[in-house]
Amino acid sequence: MKAVMSNKSAIALYVLPALLLILIIIYIPLVLTGYYGMMDWKGFAPMKFIGLDNYNKLIHDSMFWKSTYHSVLLGICSTFSLLIYLAVSMVLASRIKGANLFRKIYLIPMLLSSVAIAQLWSKIYDPSNGMLNHLLTSIGIQNPPLWLSDPNIVLFAIFVPIVWQYAGFYIIIYYAALKNVSEEVIEAATIDGATPWQVASRIKLPLISPVFKVTIILALVGSLKYFDLIFVMTGGGPNHASEVMASYMYGEAFSKYNFGYGSAVGFALLLICLLMTWLIRKLTTSGEDVQY
Amino acid sequence: MNKKKALPIIVVLVVMLSLALSGCTSPDNSASGSQGASNGQTVIKFMHLWPEGSSNAQYTIVNKIIQDYEKQHPDIKIQTEILGNDQYREKLKVLASSNELPDVGMTWSDGFLKPYVEGQLFTPLDDVIDANLKDNFIPGVKESYAIDGKTYGMPLELNISYIFYNKELFKKYNLQVPKTYSEFKNIVKTLNDNGVIPAAVGNKEGWPGSFWFMYLADRIGGPTLLTDVIHGKRSFDDPAIVKAAEEVQSLVDMNTFEKGNSGLSNDEAKGYFMNEQAAMFLTATWELPNYTTSPDVPQAFKDKIGYFKFPLYEGGKGTDINSYVGGPGVGLFVAENSEVKEQAKDFAAFLVKEWGDKSVTDAGVIPATKVDTAGKKLDPMYVEILKDLSSASNVTTYFDTQASPNVAELHHDLIAALFGKQITPQQFVQQTAAALAEESN
Helix, strand or coil: CHHHHHCHHHHHHHHHHHHHHHHHHHHHHHHHHHHHCCEECCCCCCCEECCCHHHHHHHCCHHHHHHHHHHHHHHHHHHHHHHHHHHHHHHHHCCCCCHHHHHHHHHHHHHCCHHHHHHHHHHHHCCCCCHHHHHHHHCCCCCCCCCCCCCCCHHHHHHHHHHHHHHHHHHHHHHHHHHHCCHHHHHHHHHCCCCHHHHHHHHHHHHHHHHHHHHHHHHHHHHHCCCHHHHHHCCCCCCCCCCCHHHHHHHHHHHCCCHHHHHHHHHHHHHHHHHHHHHHHHHHCCCCCCCC | CHHHHHHHHHHHHHHHHHHHHHHHHHHHHHHHHHHHHHCCCEEEEEEECCCCCCCHHHHHHHHHHHHHHHHHCCCEEEEEEECCHHHHHHHHHHHHHCCCCCCEEEECCHHHHHHHHHCCCECCCHHHHHHHCCCCECCCCHHHHEECCEECCEECEEEEEEEEEEHHHHHHCCCCCCCEHHHHHHHHHHHHHCCCEEEECCCCCCHHHHHHHHHHHHHHHCCCHHHHHHCCCCCCCCHHHHHHHHHHHHHHHCCCECCCHHHCCHHHHHHHHHCCCEEEEEEEHHHHHHHCCCCCCCHHHHHHEEEECCCECCCCCCCCCCEEEEEECCEEEEECCCCCHHHHHHHHHHHHHHHHHHHHHHHCCCECECCCCCCCCCCHHHHHHHHHHHCCCEEEECHHHHCCHHHHHHHHHHHHHHHCCCCCHHHHHHHHHHHHHHHHC
């Protein structure tokens, strides 16, 4: 083994297949997207090079910034929902009755495909025949909100199923991290007279903070490029009220045949995601990792 | 301990066995496949948009035609891929951008067709039309698929739109079929007073609401108005169009449509009409099977459904009630890059020809080819509509079909906004006019 590891060409040989694959599937298309962004291109007719015109148009495109704002809102919502997931997994990780059952209950939305979830929630939100509005009218609310067609609420109405969809994923991550906190440390603290609240805030939280940082990045970047539920439930409508960056990109490229401009939007989306990741890392690497 | 280990072992064994079994079956498949190839069997890939579930009648006919064709041409195998309407549109665009179009597929006319032809993805079909279908099409339909004198699609359908209504609900509240727009508004009022949703419309994708707008524009501004706008002869900020948009919003104010319609798809809105929660539904004749022949819809419901022509607007320039909004539905294209182009063309022509006969009797939809109704047993509603077609003074092709994809998308967004009262009629008109102006530059 040692002989292999010291042989540089052997290392290169082993790394090569995966490297090639990731280059072909991810990095080359990334660069190409940026390049297509400089084209006036319908997707199938010949391309015309127009330099930075698309990017210039993008900067002045109020629709793009509106969709960016929606994506950032979603990012903030999902980041805050992480706190709820954390609290839930704290409870589940302490040995309460039925923790196992609840863990499965929280996990089930994750097993459904996004399209199924979208269909499910579209039915729940149906303005006249939906479950939610039936409930609201039956308790005496005369004009319940039109969840998916009122431009002022549609965005938040869609955030609910998105947050719901990913609950299981983050709860599992936190649960595993919490289970990793060594029992001895907790026991020692309890013997020294620490309350459960102190154990949670002074021992468990600091110990899982690296995991927490990773999930913030996951949630934020995941939200910025989020697409599926929004596309199926409203298609970004009504009149762009629930448009996010990814659905805007799709609309430009595939509905309006502005493939060049769509590529520019996609490239901008990538840059924004990179910037956000860098920012979060910058903000969260201030302290050393805690160890006991 | 032994017992505990048994389960994983069993699991591993089952997995291995299933792998081995699938290993057995796949060579079988490939063997028959290569056998087919050695027989010289040609595969034609065909994509259409009539899934078994939602368009059963059309699905069955197409299947029957494919079987007949394969029987007559043992050396040809037709491979189908079927998607619902909206998914089909999306997928066709994606396939086109990666240059993987099926050999034969369905396309819409005018604005939809144009970028595909400019991208040289469709092949001209004039030779096969001249050879097989020279005088078969209803005049004017084939021309919607022509660009620069070449025809790139063979039309299958011709659709015109009517207001379909629930006769029982009308009878219950003593309502008569309206001839004028003010009579129509009275009907809306009566139905509303009685807690019935007057009309169903789904505006998530925008086009169903556009039917109302297009008819109002036709009745107020005259039958050629929207076509003239497309051809740059008149401007979209014409007072008649502003008036039509205003009328749409006044219908919305009267609670003509179900609540929250800008978040509902056409199928969801259709549910309101099919469940008899809504009394009227403005849609095109592609829905006819649901009211006549479809075995999935109860006869009791079919018996309740009637239709009327969009009423005339008092003082409007469109004074002929026989002017329709409609247009060719889908047609068949053959891909320019197809490796089996000649066979594909032949199959497409066969399908169009057979479709003309079978769609009449079996599906109750209107084909784009001439129909000889004599000696055929047809649903009365269908006979009536064929009669209407022959006396139609004008069929205005859907505005979004005629417009470029850019303008069409904008139009759909703005229609949803207009129905949702997010924008004023003036904004609606100005934004569309600006997009049209930008395009013509």
